[in-house]
Amino acid sequence: MxxxxxxxxxxxxxxxxxxxxxxxxxxxxxxxxxxxxxxxxxxxxxxxxxxxxxxxxxxxxxxxxxxxxxxxxxxxxxxxxxxxxxxxxxxxxxxxxxxxxxxxxxxxxxxxxxxxxxxxxxxxxxxxxxxxxxxxxxxxxxxxxxxxxxxxxxxxSVQWRTWGASFIQAAWRRHCRRKLAKSLRDEEDRLRDALANQDRERQRKRDEAAASSSLSLGATLYASRFASNVLHSLRHNISNLPPRYTLPLLPQKPTEPDFTVDHTSDP
The missing domain is CATH 2.60.120.10 (Jelly Rolls)
Structure with a gap:
């Protein structure tokens, strides 16, 4: 200066x-x-x-x-x-x-x-x-x-520090939300694969299943019902994830002066 x-x-x-x-x-x-x-x-x-x-x-x-x-x-x-x-x-x-x-x-x-x-x-x-x-x-x-x-x-600058901290927090919350959603989807996929494998195994052993005891059949039905309930719970959790933390909720970004054009005129 x-x-x-x-x-x-x-x-x-x-x-x-x-x-x-x-x-x-x-x-x-x-x-x-x-x-x-x-x-x-x-x-x-x-x-x-x-x-x-x-x-x-x-x-x-x-x-x-x-x-x-x-x-x-x-x-x-x-x-x-x-x-x-x-x-x-x-x-x-x-x-x-x-x-x-x-x-x-x-x-x-x-x-x-x-x-x-x-x-x-x-x-x-x-x-x-x-x-x-x-x-x-x-x-x-x-x-x-x-x-x-x-x-x-x-x-x-207090204004810039506040805006920067809020921006980082918003980005972190979006990251956590995406990470949670991915984890729930992966768990749902694993359960769906397990049910599919169980269906194939049940189909392969259909003849044997006809001769199996009613207790064994009841256990199979219970396991199937339990897996179905878990899937339903996972879908419910995904649909009820907290709303996206969007940028409009952030403090307004401090305005920067525009120095691209010299608006002053020298005598």
Missing amino acids: DEQLLDAVCDRLKPVLYTENSYVIREGDPVGEMLFVMRGKLISATTNGGRTGFFNAVYLKASDFCGEDLLTWALDPQPSSHFPISTRTVQALTEVEAFALAAEDLKSVASQFRRLHSKQLQHTFKFDLSLSLSLSASLGCFRLAKPDLDLIYRFY
Whole structure:
């Protein structure tokens, strides 16, 4: 990040203080600033728009940031006149010191940065993390040497981590469902083969079966009835497998800014 641009960003930062148990922002409220945590501990939680049975929470500490919903809005060449809606509720668990970057200031910096570096930003979030990490480094939180900014941003972004974890869980549940269905089908095939072999054996020994005792015949009928009941139970289990865990139930994938076209014009 250009040092002059970084200095301009730092000049726009405003120190803020949150008391214990106070709310930074609530899910569904407009996001008006991005927050860089310097001291203290917060919890960031989401219900994915109030979806029943869904809850995700992570803890934020020094060097973390929140309000990344604002980044996509700021990097949009034609942003909406309304601030983006927060997808998470952020609450201070202890007294928290942070630096806030207001939406209009972030938008101004994003516009300058996009003009200067549009060719290097094709389909990436490099501005997002370079801003976050540069600010954190300048403020003495940590330093990284030539990181893969794109991957690291997604790692530290709460939205991307939540979406990624949900996607992995959905894939795992689909895998378990397919594995269970295959196991039940294999068991049904084995029982069907066993019944077929039993029928062939009974056909071969039909003459002998006519002379066999009624007890032996009763045992054969009992075994056949038992196998039939097992097959029926297996078919019932397959038909009553839990519904497929489909992607529409996942949290919405975070939106990436489109840097394919430079919408700004230099004077």
